[in-house]
């Protein structure tokens with residue numbers, strides 16, 4: 001399973017890259033707004049250090065506007081993936097952009113039927129928002145399984161990108177289900193590593209080392 005980081009914070013991105021586990025980045029306007037930078041400056045800074053897919057979200061809500069924004073983002077770097085919301089105009093934009101070879105990550109997916117339509121229109125990625133579904137008492141990971149089953153039934157190439165991840169259990173469940181990608185906030189990437197038995201074991205080894213070292 002590929003791991004993307006869900007942030008626009010360049011320090012977090014660089015730290016995750018240095019850990020050797022990062023395959024790509026997802027951003028959205030809310031994440032960029034937290035950096036205090038302008039949208040273009042923020043995204044271009046990310047593109048300078050990341051060679052894997054970087055998702056950049058359009059804000060237009062009509063076909064022509066989305067396509068114009070997407071074409072301009074795609075000109076910034078070859079690894080730009082344009083994020084488009086799953087609305088009717090978005091579907092039209094996915095079709096246009098995929099026919100031009102511009103990869104699209106379809107965002108704000110909350111149902112298996114939205115995912116089916118996105119794949120039919122030519123999406124490269126579908127992003128089910130699992131945490132936001134959990135927030136309204138709907139099992140987000142159940143949606144992921146439904147999408148994996150539907151895409152498997154028809155051999156769609158669209159990759160299932162688990163988004164709105166809130167904790168390590170989302171990540172392990174995604175991996176067990178065979179999701180293609182999980183996009184994870186930095187805090188959760190760090191949590192994936194943590195185990196008290198690792199910390200306790202290391203502490204004991206280092207304490208015993210002190211007893212046997214020379215001098």
Ligand code: E4P
Pocket residue numbers: 006026027028107127129131132163164165183
């Ligand atoms: C990623 O592509 C999404 O924009 C992001 O995962 C949304 O996460 P949130 O529900 O924590 O805002």
